[in-house]
Amino acid sequence: MATEYSSRGFLTIAVVPWGDQWKKMRKVMASEIITAARLRSLLDKRTEEVDNLVRFIYNQCKSNSGSSAVINLRLAARQCTGNVIRKMLFNRRYFGEGRKDGGPGYEEVEYIESVFTVLRHLYSFILSDYLPWLRPLDLEGHGKIVSEAMKVLNGYNDPLIDKRIKEWKDGKRKEPEDLLDAFILAKDSEGKPALSVEEIKAQCTEMMFATLDNPSNAAEWAMAEMINQPEILQKATEEIERVVGNQRWVQESDIPRFNYVKSCAREAFRIHPISPFNLPHVSNADAIVSGYFIPKGSHVLLSRLGLGRNPKVWDEPLGFKPERHLKDGCIEEVDLTETELRFISFSTGRRGCMGVALGSAMTVMVLARLIQGFSWKVPSNEANIDLSVSENDLFMAKPLHAMAKPRLPGEQLYPPY
Numbered sequence: 001m002a003t004e005y006s007s008r009g010f011l012t013i014a015v016v017p018w019g020d021q022w023k024k025m026r027k028v029m030a031s032e033i034i035t036a037a038r039l040r041s042l043l044d045k046r047t048e049e050v051d052n053l054v055r056f057i058y059n060q061c062k063s064n065s066g067s068s069a070v071i072n073l074r075l076a077a078r079q080c081t082g083n084v085i086r087k088m089l090f091n092r093r094y095f096g097e098g099r100k101d102g103g104p105g106y107e108e109v110e111y112i113e114s115v116f117t118v119l120r121h122l123y124s125f126i127l128s129d130y131l132p133w134l135r136p137l138d139l140e141g142h143g144k145i146v147s148e149a150m151k152v153l154n155g156y157n158d159p160l161i162d163k164r165i166k167e168w169k170d171g172k173r174k175e176p177e178d179l180l181d182a183f184i185l186a187k188d189s190e191g192k193p194a195l196s197v198e199e200i201k202a203q204c205t206e207m208m209f210a211t212l213d214n215p216s217n218a219a220e221w222a223m224a225e226m227i228n229q230p231e232i233l234q235k236a237t238e239e240i241e242r243v244v245g246n247q248r249w250v251q252e253s254d255i256p257r258f259n260y261v262k263s264c265a266r267e268a269f270r271i272h273p274i275s276p277f278n279l280p281h282v283s284n285a286d287a288i289v290s291g292y293f294i295p296k297g298s299h300v301l302l303s304r305l306g307l308g309r310n311p312k313v314w315d316e317p318l319g320f321k322p323e324r325h326l327k328d329g330c331i332e333e334v335d336l337t338e339t340e341l342r343f344i345s346f347s348t349g350r351r352g353c354m355g356v357a358l359g360s361a362m363t364v365m366v367l368a369r370l371i372q373g374f375s376w377k378v379p380s381n382e383a384n385i386d387l388s389v390s391e392n393d394l395f396m397a398k399p400l401h402a403m404a405k406p407r408l409p410g411e412q413l414y415p416p417y
């Protein structure tokens with residue numbers, strides 16, 4: 001139900017069964033949208049938004065007694081990843097007036113909340129997914145919740161998309177400047193628009209779903225674990241100092257040299273995935289996996305938690321320990337993929353994630369900027385960060401709040417107030 005409602009009737013890549021629609025959407029994405037050249041051309045927009053993340057936190061420190069403040073890191077990370085993808089898709093940070101300190105206006109808060117409402121229901125169980133005739137009764141009430149959240153998202157996205165399509169039709173635009181333009185300009189083999197308006201709208205929304213939750217959740221959990229183990233945070237800070245120094249900000253081009261910071265993000269993906277299961281799949285042929293017969297048509301749910309936390313795979317201790325990912329004393333470059341599926345970050349194979357480069361860059365940039373820009377401590381009224389997991393999903397039970405203090409010498413380094 002939730003995948004159908006969120007994809008305008010299974011138009012989008014991630015949830016459509018394998019077949020012509022999937023092939024068409026995957027082709028457009030691979031050849032026009034998330035190409036290396038396109039991502040390079042949108043680098044400035046991503047950098048603007050991680051600059052804004054630093055600015056937003058810095059401004060909270062400044063306005064609270066001038067030096068430090070307790071920061072809601074979930075809000076900051078989710079808004080930052082939301083801003084990055086909104087900038088890349090629609091070339092804007094704010095839907096409305098926004099806020100002068102870099103924080104979200106009520107529109108962006110409402111938007112991100114609606115994205116997470118839909119995401120929560122994509123992964124949850126309802127009876128009518130197995131007994132479709134029950135759907136009209138909406139026994140669990142999920143149908144209503146998802147429809148309302150989608151109405152909010154469409155209310156923001158659709159007018160922007162309609163307006164843009166009209167601008168191209170009227171000849172008011174000449175050069176593509178963001179991913180929405182790339183979607184509109186994509187052509188099929190006969191030179192006609194590759195995607196219908198419905199498909200463009202559905203795929204833009206799915207890109208929001210695909211991009212927002214994983215990087216922000218990994219950054220939030222990694223920071224929580226690291227604040228509780230300050231020696232790990234210290235090591236990550238030293239790596240950033242060594243590679244970048246304290247006179248300029250971390251850039252995406254620095255990422256290849258951040259093996260320790262990347263190990264911290266990898267460790268967050270291993271023990272704190274966003275959902276207990278990978279996206280559901282259906283086997284389209286009989287298969288034997290690890291000696292078990294899986295008949296064609298089986299509904300396959302791959303556990304994300306069991307794999308990442310299996311002591312047979314990962315050895316004790318199972319707690320947050322980034323060093324486990326450092327190969328041969330850092331000679332080999334660490335990355336966030338795990339093609340052997342010892343845990344699931346981007347998954348693998350034909351239906352594997354299409355956004356490995358972008359997703360990795362976003363995750364590492366959010367984490368690295370937080371570490372570089374501020375020193376972090378447990379708020380003074382708490383003994384340590386409470387690492388309890390929410391009862392309904394795998395996010396932290398309470399949004400991470402931590403005490404930040406600007407770290408870099410000289411106010412001039414921080415983006416303007």
Ligand code: HEM
Binds near residue numbers: 026034278352
């Ligand atoms: C850290 C960030 C991300 C993580 C951990 C992640 C993880 C995943 C996972 C686990 C899947 C399911 C794979 C499967 O079913 O086996 C997936 C699918 C997908 N992801 Fe990502 N993703 C991330 C970011 C992104 C970004 C930034 C994009 C692009 C805008 C993206 C686009 C997609 C698409 C299009 C699919 C569906 C592929 C298909 O079914 O053919 N992801 N992702």
